[in-house]
Amino acid sequence: MTLLLLAIAYIIGVWLGSILAQMGVIGCDIPTWLWVAPLALLPLTPLLNRPQRAGEPLRWPEGAGFTRPQRGLRLGVIVAAALCLLMGGLRMASVSPTGCWRPSDLAAWNLPSDAAFDDDAPQVGCRK
Numbered sequence: 001m002t003l004l005l006l007a008i009a010y011i012i013g014v015w016l017g018s019i020l021a022q023m024g025v026i027g028c029d030i031p032t033w034l035w036v037a038p039l040a041l042l043p044l045t046p047l048l049n050r051p052q053r054a055g056e057p058l059r060w061p062e063g064a065g066f067t068r069p070q071r072g073l074r075l076g077v078i079v080a081a082a083l084c085l086l087m088g089g090l091r092m093a094s095v096s097p098t099g100c101w102r103p104s105d106l107a108a109w110n111l112p113s114d115a116a117f118d119d120d121a122p123q124v125g126c127r128k
Helices: 002-023 032-048 075-094
Strands: none
Touching (some): 002 075, 032 075
């Protein structure tokens, strides 16, 4: 269930990132490596959960005298979901669907799709 929650948080982050990119709030100035930083913190989130103490009874089954586990989300899962949400948004911002091409990128020299078959379009590297 935790993995499903984290995947949904990532997808929502990608969706929110695309909305923010279309609104112009975030753009191509965000470095690509920035979305990897929350990914590095993600394995540390289980450390936020309260560890079981040595004298505490184990959990499950109740018939054997064990105590019931906590209900609801634990702190580690909430922080992990927030990191996945952030990763999704930053990932979408780092690779914009509209394209942020620099002159050093090959795609910057491509024609838009509506001008691909236009004879009057500028030709790059074409011999006549």
